[in-house]
Amino acid sequence: MMGIETIADLKAADPALIRKKFSVVLQRTVMELNGTECIPHVEERVDKQQIMFSRSFSEPVTTVAGMEEVMGVYAQRGAARLNEEGLRAAIMTVTAGTSRFAAAEGSFPASTIRFATPTQDPIVLVRAAVAAIRQSAVAGASYLRAGVMFSGLEPASGAGMLDVFGAGQAQPEVGGVMGEVRSKFGNAAIGIGIGGLAVAPQWTMKRGLASPRYTTEWKDLPVVRA
16 A cells, blocks of 8 residues: 555555554565664574474364374484484373364373483384373363474484394494485385385375475476477
């Protein structure tokens, strides 16, 4: 209505009028466009305090076994993020929840696990998450979301070892190996339990209406025909 359709129009607008009709935040934007620094720079924190993996379900999960499945997938997704960031966690918090607007009584289980040694091992994290939800989830409750949060983070210094075949020889850390496989063959190439299946579970969040990823996915490139 004010005839401001481009950034140039906004730059040419009266800052006082913009503040009166909108806010001081937009006024500062106009002033910045005209060369007056008034928005302070925010330095990104280098030390990350938490890592979280949380999603809503496409349909309710009503069984304890189903929630164990959910936590098995979410815990190893979180473990993958720890590995990507080069971090290990001393504490893992597992949460789930039903709808706050449902007529039935709600259920919001939450458990915190403290590890004797900080870890990013997906096997350790999956076992702990599944055991926690098994003890706290209520059978018959319609859970709509769940998540895992890692805290007490520290750099993953040193090489974790796994003697896969019991031969006494040092093996690469599980998380690192799984990360390398995923980077070469995709996220569905390897996983623990159902997390390694190429077909997503029924409760997985639907992404059918997600915007195309033209710059990162070959299958999303637009097709032009003459």
